[in-house]
Amino acid sequence: DAGITQSPRYKITETGRQVTLMCHQTWSHSYMFWYRQDLGHGLRLIYYSAAADITDKGEVPDGYVVSRSKTENFPLTLESATRSQTSVYFCASSDNAGPETQYFGPGTRLLVL
Amino acid sequence: QKEVEQDPGPLSVPEGAIVSLNCTYSNSAFQYFMWYRQYSRKGPELLMYTYSSGNKEDGRFTAQVDKSSKYISLFIRDSQPSDSATYLCAGTSNFGNEKLTFGTGTRLTIIP
Numbered sequence: 001d002a003g004i005t006q007s008p009r010y011k012i013t014e015t016g017r018q019v020t021l022m023c024h025q026t027w028s029h030s031y032m033f034w035y036r037q038d039l040g041h042g043l044r045l046i047y048y049s050a051a052a053d054i055t056d057k058g059e060v061p062d063g064y065v066v067s068r069s070k071t072e073n074f075p076l077t078l079e080s081a082t083r084s085q086t087s088v089y090f091c092a093s094s095d096n097a098g099p100e101t102q103y104f105g106p107g108t109r110l111l112v113l
Numbered sequence: 114q115k116e117v118e119q120d121p122g123p124l125s126v127p128e129g130a131i132v133s134l135n136c137t138y139s140n141s142a143f144q145y146f147m148w149y150r151q152y153s154r155k156g157p158e159l160l161m162y163t164y165s166s167g168n169k170e171d172g173r174f175t176a177q178v179d180k181s182s183k184y185i186s187l188f189i190r191d192s193q194p195s196d197s198a199t200y201l202c203a204g205t206s207n208f209g210n211e212k213l214t215f216g217t218g219t220r221l222t223i224i225p
Contacts, residue, residue: 035215042119042201042217043157058212090156102213104156 006105019078023091031094032074036087119216132189136202143204151199
């Protein structure tokens, strides 16, 4: 199916564990983004990527690692999960042709115990 | 101070009412302003966007930007229960819309 997908949709993990959230888009969009959404903070940008092998930090990058070896995939890794990383994570993609081309995935709800 | 401020609500209005949702921003470099709608447990979807100051209308929705006062508004006419959602405003200085800066979102409920 065309679109942007995230997996898993729900994840429970423990403090200190490594967790990887997956994002896949089928449009060949050049830009991809990771946001986290928390009450009182709204959506905050974690990392973004302008193309394969090009990534850059957003507003809240600490504790996260990203990679982009293929245009369609943009995984987000929590190297050592902390309780403060409990959040809803959204991936988005865009072809840099205007705001109407940015689409969000359905989100991953992560609980760190 | 957050770059984009938005009253989180919640806001409840009767069906058919006109709804006014507002944001303020502090970054003078912002040129593009967006409104996203987010249903419960879903990702945000773009509702409307405007460039610089002025109004933009799309059906029952009107987006308004006043750069002199750094004020962003979304008006919903003839509100419907299906409009019940969280509405997020966002701004960016870049046409490629990287690094969107979002408000916290306003939760809206339309009462039948």
